[in-house]
Amino acid sequence: xxxxxxxxxxxxxxxxxxxxxxxxxxxxxxxxxxxxxxxxxxxxxxxxxxxxxxxxxxxxxxxxxxxxxxxxxxxxxxxxxxxxxxxxxxxxxxxxxxxxxxxxxxxxxxxxxxxxxxxxxxxxxxxxxxxxxxxxxxxxxxxxxxxxxxxxxxxxxxxxxxxxxxxxxxxxxxxxxxxxxxxxxxxxxxxxxxxxxxxxxxxxxxxxxxxxxxxxxxxxxxxxxxxxxxxxxxxxxxxxxxxxxxxxxxxxxxxxxxxxxxxxxxxxxxxxxxxxxxxxxxxxxxxxxxxxxxxxxxxxxxxxxxxxxxxxxxxxxxxxxxxxxxxxxxxxxxxxxxxxxxxx
Amino acid sequence: xxxxxxxxxxxxxxxxxxxxxxxxxxxxxxxxxxxxxxxxxxxxxxxxxxxxxxxxxxxxxxxxxxxxxxxxxxxxxxxxxxxxxxxxxxxxxxxxxxxxxxxxxxxxxxxxxxxxxxxxxxxxxxxxxxxxxxxxxxxxxxxxxxxxxxxxxxxxxxxxxxxxxxxxxxxxxxxxxxxxxxxxxxxxxxxxxxxxxxxxxxxxxxxxxxxxxxxxxxxxxxxxxxxxxxxxxxxxxxxxxxxxxxxxxxxxxxxxxxxxxxxxxxxxxxxxxxxxxxxxxxxxxxxxxxxxxxxxxxxxxxxxxxxxxxxxxxxxxxxxxxxxxxxxxxxxxxxxxxxxxxxx
DNA sequence: GTTAGCACTCAGGTACAGAGAGTGCTAAAA
DNA sequence: TTTTAGCACTCTCTGTACCTGAGTGCTAAC
Numbered sequence: 001x002x003x004x005x006x007x008x009x010x011x012x013x014x015x016x017x018x019x020x021x022x023x024x025x026x027x028x029x030x031x032x033x034x035x036x037x038x039x040x041x042x043x044x045x046x047x048x049x050x051x052x053x054x055x056x057x058x059x060x061x062x063x064x065x066x067x068x069x070x071x072x073x074x075x076x077x078x079x080x081x082x083x084x085x086x087x088x089x090x091x092x093x094x095x096x097x098x099x100x101x102x103x104x105x106x107x108x109x110x111x112x113x114x115x116x117x118x119x120x121x122x123x124x125x126x127x128x129x130x131x132x133x134x135x136x137x138x139x140x141x142x143x144x145x146x147x148x149x150x151x152x153x154x155x156x157x158x159x160x161x162x163x164x165x166x167x168x169x170x171x172x173x174x175x176x177x178x179x180x181x182x183x184x185x186x187x188x189x190x191x192x193x194x195x196x197x198x199x200x201x202x203x204x205x206x207x208x209x210x211x212x213x214x215x216x217x218x219x220x221x222x223x224x225x226x227x228x229x230x231x232x233x234x235x236x237x238x239x240x241x242x243x244x245x246x247x248x249x250x251x252x253x254x255x256x257x258x259x260x261x262x263x264x265x266x267x268x269x270x271x272x273x274x275x276x277x278x279x280x281x282x283x284x285x286x287x288x289x290x291x292x293x294x295x296x297x298x299x300x301x302x303x304x305x306x307x308x309x310x311x312x313x314x315x316x317x318x319x320x321x322x323x324x325x326x327x328x329x330x331x332x333x334x335x336x337x338x339x340x341x342x343x344x
Numbered sequence: 345x346x347x348x349x350x351x352x353x354x355x356x357x358x359x360x361x362x363x364x365x366x367x368x369x370x371x372x373x374x375x376x377x378x379x380x381x382x383x384x385x386x387x388x389x390x391x392x393x394x395x396x397x398x399x400x401x402x403x404x405x406x407x408x409x410x411x412x413x414x415x416x417x418x419x420x421x422x423x424x425x426x427x428x429x430x431x432x433x434x435x436x437x438x439x440x441x442x443x444x445x446x447x448x449x450x451x452x453x454x455x456x457x458x459x460x461x462x463x464x465x466x467x468x469x470x471x472x473x474x475x476x477x478x479x480x481x482x483x484x485x486x487x488x489x490x491x492x493x494x495x496x497x498x499x500x501x502x503x504x505x506x507x508x509x510x511x512x513x514x515x516x517x518x519x520x521x522x523x524x525x526x527x528x529x530x531x532x533x534x535x536x537x538x539x540x541x542x543x544x545x546x547x548x549x550x551x552x553x554x555x556x557x558x559x560x561x562x563x564x565x566x567x568x569x570x571x572x573x574x575x576x577x578x579x580x581x582x583x584x585x586x587x588x589x590x591x592x593x594x595x596x597x598x599x600x601x602x603x604x605x606x607x608x609x610x611x612x613x614x615x616x617x618x619x620x621x622x623x624x625x626x627x628x629x630x631x632x633x634x635x636x637x638x639x640x641x642x643x644x645x646x647x648x649x650x651x652x653x654x655x656x657x658x659x660x661x662x663x664x665x666x667x668x669x670x671x672x673x674x675x676x677x678x679x680x681x682x683x684x685x686x687x688x
Numbered sequence: 689g690t691t692a693g694c695a696c697t698c699a700g701g702t703a704c705a706g707a708g709a710g711t712g713c714t715a716a717a718a
Numbered sequence: 719t720t721t722t723a724g725c726a727c728t729c730t731c732t733g734t735a736c737c738t739g740a741g742t743g744c745t746a747a748c
Contacts, residue, residue: 024741026740026741026742027741027742028740028741029741038690038691039690039691039692040691040741041690041691041692041693041743042689042690042691044741044742044743045689045690045743047742048742048743058741058742059699060697060698060699061696061697061698061699061741061742061743062696062697062698062699062739062740062741062742063698063699063740063741063742064740064741064742136485136487137485139483139485139495141480141481141483141497143480143497143499143500143501144499147501149497149501149503151483151495151497151503153485153487153493153495155487155488156487157487157491157493157507159493159495159503159505161503161505163501235605237600238597238600238601238604241593241597241600241601247593248593249585249591249592249593249596252593252596253582253585256581256582256585256600257582257585260582261579368710370709370710370711371710371711372709372710373710382721382722383721383722383723384710384722385712385721385722385723385724386720386721386722388710388711388712389712389720389721391711392711392712402710402711403730404728404729404730405710405711405712405727405728405729405730406708406709406710406711406727406728406729406730407709407710407711407729407730408709408710408711
């Protein structure tokens with residue numbers, strides 16, 4: 001069914017009002033807030049027709065209308081006005097992006113924090129995946145007679161470390177020699193290459209006893225695996241309390257349990273299932289959570305060759321206009337600003 | 345008022361039952377679950393007397409009794425039986441503590457996770473403070489022509505790093521020379537010494553231009569400050585949903601907001617205000633949160649010379665017996681096992 | 689095609705009665 | 719003197735009935 005202009009206008013008005021008020025919207029309400037030039041009876045007729053076509057729903061006979069999934073879909077795809085960020089908001093984004101000395105993971109966390117603050121929803125992000133990242137440097141640093149620290153530096157600036165406890169003492173010189181071997185053979189190599197199979201074959205060419213070499217290789221294998229599978233984290237989980245539909249304890253429980261650490265695998269799955277442009281996942285479209293009351297807006301960021309997802313999760317009655325605009329603006333800036341600093 | 349043996353027995357019975365059921369406890373209920381050898385009327389008389397003395401409260405006339413703050417205090421200090429950990433629980437603790445290659449902060453997080461799982465409450469912990477920790481090693485590792493990574497290794501095995509973007513290119517040799525200077529002058533020094541004032545005075549003795557030296561010193565100052573003020577984090581925040589008193593959305597909101605990141609300063613304050621032995625903070629005793637429905641059990645852990653707090657936060661109707669026993673057992677093990685590995 | 693008017697529907701609030709759990713008191717028993 | 723049986727009393731909780739207000743859908747007139 002192709003919607004007439006008036007129907008579109010009314011649908012948009014209803015969804016706008018509902019997003020703002022969280023209350024079912026009645027015909028007379030619309031007349032008050034929007035200039036439609038018709039009577040409430042006409043609006044009622046149009047609403048009935050929109051309901052029949054599947055864009056609206058009635059919680060019960062004598063309530064107003066509420067957008068259905070289809071209504072939100074049309075709203076997001078065609079109807080909603082683009083929110084224009086205020087000067088204040090733009091400044092805040094710029095401020096966060098221009099912070100100096102950012103450690104890569106911290107940068108994303110800060111950005112996520114800021115966006116959660118700006119939008120008043122919970123922000124999700126994946127840590128920058130370094131699919132193509134390259135091992136720059138290996139250091140082995142003794143701490144005392146039974147411990148040393150292994151450090152891997154990657155070309156995107158991230159640093160991985162692990163402390164190893166060994167059952168016997170290793171001379172500083174032995175560790176240094178091993179570092180040199182490792183750097184000689186492996187620095188400059190892409191991490192993805194340093195998997196268990198490859199390293200197993202390399203054992204023979206490094207003349208160091210396996211009690212020392214094994215934990216080092218184990219670490220490299222773990223890091224290699226871990227960078228392929230990015231992590232997911234969130235900020236502003238308790239923002240959900242600001243939205244009236246989550247005055248319901250069960251709904252809140254479901255939401256917060258979904259965001260739980262134990263669940264990160266499913267969240268990663270969900271986020272990585274989205275395409276390259278900003279996408280809106282409305283209610284049940286989320287095949288992982290399957291909750292018609294919860295929606296997500298997922299966007300992509302790039303910093304150099306590191307990529308990740310940055311998303312907002314909140315009630316289906318979300319201010320999509322603001323959220324999409326904010327995410328779009330932000331992700332457009334990220335690469336420019338964070339790499340711009342590097343290049344100028 | 346000195347409590348008679350029978351009063352103690354009855355008080356303990358009431359609190360035990362209340363902790364188990366979350367329902368006000370009536371006189372006949374006690375008779376069913378405990379072998380007191382008296383009638384319900386006698387129990388009622390004793391209950392009235394315990395109420396008068398301030399150990400019990402009545403939600404309303406026709407409800408059973410509920411422990412008052414004073415009741416819990418006496419219970420925790422004198423009455424409660426010591427919970428004996430099951431073989432299963434002891435195994436689980438042992439398993440977590442014996443994991444190899446633990447990075448210090450990860451170790452504590454894992455332990456916190458495990459204890460939250462065992463007790464079914466939210467666990468809080470402070471990261472190991474390294475008050476007396478000593479700088480072992482400084483590395484500066486170039487990444488590309490405009491970025492390098494600074495790495496500080498501390499004697500407790502923790503590694504701090506930050507990526508610096510510089511406005512011009514530095515030769516690898518310049519960075520190496522600076523590393524050498526830094527190690528020569530500062531490694532072996534306690535971190536607490538490397539504050540802004542001290543480092544300011546050292547600038548003149550290091551013949552490196554300040555555009556390069558400044559970010560390095562800034563980083564050292566930050567790390568020095570940060571290790572003095574330990575961080576706080578938590579695991580199992582959503583465990584709160586398992587307890588019926590938190591079916592109330594407002595209470596849950598208050599609880600989760602209290603645990604919010606923004607609030608970590610106040611939580612640190614609260615935790616560090618406790619003494620060296622395991623202590624129980626019941627309801628309003630918590631001067632930071634001031635909520636009669638929320639209690640904490642705070643214990644201390646040591647790993648080598650690094651110390652921290654490990655705590656459980658939950659409803660005032662908490663299974664203190666189990667929580668205190670579990671924390672006590674765990675913290676007694678931590679140092680032995682984690683350092684034992686190092687020494688054997 | 690639009691609108692005024694009106695009957696109809698339903699959620700939510702208030703009022704009230706009855707059931708159930710538990711208490712406190714009294715008088716008798718131990 | 720302490721304990722206990724018995725009973726009246728209190729208060730919450732649940733269910734039912736009723737009322738109100740918001741909003742709809744339909745009809746007939748514009």
